[in-house]
Amino acid sequence: MNWSWKVVYDVLPQMLEGLVITVQATIIGALVAYALGLILAIMRMSNSRIISLSTYWISEFIRRTPLLVQLYFLFYVLPDLGIFLEPLEAGIIGLGLHFSTYTSEVFRAGIENVPTGQWEAAKSLNYRPYQTMRYVILPQAIPPMIPPLANYLITMFKETPLLSAITVVELFNAANIYSNSHYKYLEPMTLVGLFFLIVSVPSAYIAMWLERKYQRRYARNH
Amino acid sequence: MSRIIEFQNVSKAYGDLQVLKHLDMHVEAGEKLALIGPSGSGKTTILRILMTLETINSGHVMVEGDYLWHQKVNDELVPASEKHLRKMRENIGMVFQQFNLFPHLTAIANIEQPQILIKGVDKSDATNKARELLALVGLEEKENHYPHQLSGGQQQRVAIARALAMDPKIMLFDEVTSALDPELVEEVLNVLRLLAETSDTTMLTVTHEMNFARDFADRVLFFEKGQIVESGPPNEIFKNPKEERTRNFLRQIIGEIP
Numbered sequence A: 001m002n003w004s005w006k007v008v009y010d011v012l013p014q015m016l017e018g019l020v021i022t023v024q025a026t027i028i029g030a031l032v033a034y035a036l037g038l039i040l041a042i043m044r045m046s047n048s049r050i051i052s053l054s055t056y057w058i059s060e061f062i063r064r065t066p067l068l069v070q071l072y073f074l075f076y077v078l079p080d081l082g083i084f085l086e087p088l089e090a091g092i093i094g095l096g097l098h099f100s101t102y103t104s105e106v107f108r109a110g111i112e113n114v115p116t117g118q119w120e121a122a123k124s125l126n127y128r129p130y131q132t133m134r135y136v137i138l139p140q141a142i143p144p145m146i147p148p149l150a151n152y153l154i155t156m157f158k159e160t161p162l163l164s165a166i167t168v169v170e171l172f173n174a175a176n177i178y179s180n181s182h183y184k185y186l187e188p189m190t191l192v193g194l195f196f197l198i199v200s201v202p203s204a205y206i207a208m209w210l211e212r213k214y215q216r217r218y219a220r221n222h
Numbered sequence B: 001m002s003r004i005i006e007f008q009n010v011s012k013a014y015g016d017l018q019v020l021k022h023l024d025m026h027v028e029a030g031e032k033l034a035l036i037g038p039s040g041s042g043k044t045t046i047l048r049i050l051m052t053l054e055t056i057n058s059g060h061v062m063v064e065g066d067y068l069w070h071q072k073v074n075d076e077l078v079p080a081s082e083k084h085l086r087k088m089r090e091n092i093g094m095v096f097q098q099f100n101l102f103p104h105l106t107a108i109a110n111i112e113q114p115q116i117l118i119k120g121v122d123k124s125d126a127t128n129k130a131r132e133l134l135a136l137v138g139l140e141e142k143e144n145h146y147p148h149q150l151s152g153g154q155q156q157r158v159a160i161a162r163a164l165a166m167d168p169k170i171m172l173f174d175e176v177t178s179a180l181d182p183e184l185v186e187e188v189l190n191v192l193r194l195l196a197e198t199s200d201t202t203m204l205t206v207t208h209e210m211n212f213a214r215d216f217a218d219r220v221l222f223f224e225k226g227q228i229v230e231s232g233p234p235n236e237i238f239k240n241p242k243e244e245r246t247r248n249f250l251r252q253i254i255g256e257i258p
Ligand SMILES: Nc1ncnc2c1ncn2[C@@H]1O[C@H](COP(=O)(O)OP(=O)(O)O)[C@@H](O)[C@H]1O
Pocket: B014, B017, B019, B037, B038, B039, B040, B041, B042, B043, B044, B045, B046
């Protein structure tokens, strides 16, 4: 097995295109996971037992089944029901939906960690429920949520190769397609690993830095 | 004088624990009331019911002649809607044992924000009023400090200013010095003494500081097990209590035998 720079040179352009798709899927998928996660968290905390419990069971179901199966369902089963999604669309929805069940726990814990005295002070000043959320609870709840939300972003990034199963040509799949047609695995797969490292390692350090920063701020307030 | 608060046959239980038992109680407009009694006797519960933080199981609570926890719909009394409760809450402010300032806002922003959001006051008017009130509680130089940069006594004084900024007709103070280091207690009690002298707001204070209760109150209510045992002007209650139970309580808490 000999390392060939020519193969590297050959495969790199396709892999960079793949990287763009990977980053797109990660970022848009994360935005979906955050938005949906907040909605799930609010539904889970609803006073209505029906809403709260059904949200719990739906979240459990999504969390306890593999992302790969969910992607297959979105891409290969939904068309039978007349719903056709582009591969990347299905991938983003799948990632977002799956990880929303994790981010919703972050939102819920963040909101529930705000002391009840804060809710009561807001009520005694006659704040409306949405004003209480917007001006009192969320400003305190969000800073400690940032590090775990950043960590889920990194996890989602690492899970994107699963999208190759539904024909998305992201970073891994771009390399894989080249490998399968040229019977060259060493260079493309090494590059895949390198790309992931180059993005993951600095992001992990950023997440750790965020954690220290916001933990300090949180500790000071309590 | 007119009755601003009236509890009529009010009962309240937490699960099996009966906290208030057929309580009748009334407060005249402008009155300064001290609620004293052993811990667990239901004093906090009374304030929390008035602040609408706690519901009642039976009876009626009247505030300014209107039902607090009920409303009339087609001549029938039904449980109060959120809209009715919001209207009733405009009359009432509360200061808590744990201050409950908003930690992400400076002292002055804590006082401005509710005025702007709830009363629709202009930002500049809200600032002026906040400054006046900070001066009243002796904290004009601390307006840009965050709660965590203030001592407990200072935080509590900001919390008092915040409640006052809403111009409530009734102010509720729940053991506002219990969470403070002993050396910070007086600076807060002095603010309350000042308010009692200078303002015609109706005030209900739960306290274990008997010297303060004597200065502050027009009338003292002694509670035990969710019922009023004795009520009267501070001179009567502290110098010459009629009930044995009152005497026992005072003996325990101030040590002297009245
Ligand atoms: N949310 C609650 N759930 C259950 N029990 C409670 C709750 N709040 C208060 N209690 C109980 O009700 C009783 C009266 O409480 P409280 O009104 O706080 O008394 P006080 O202020 O006179 O000490 C106490 O025994 C207390 O433990």
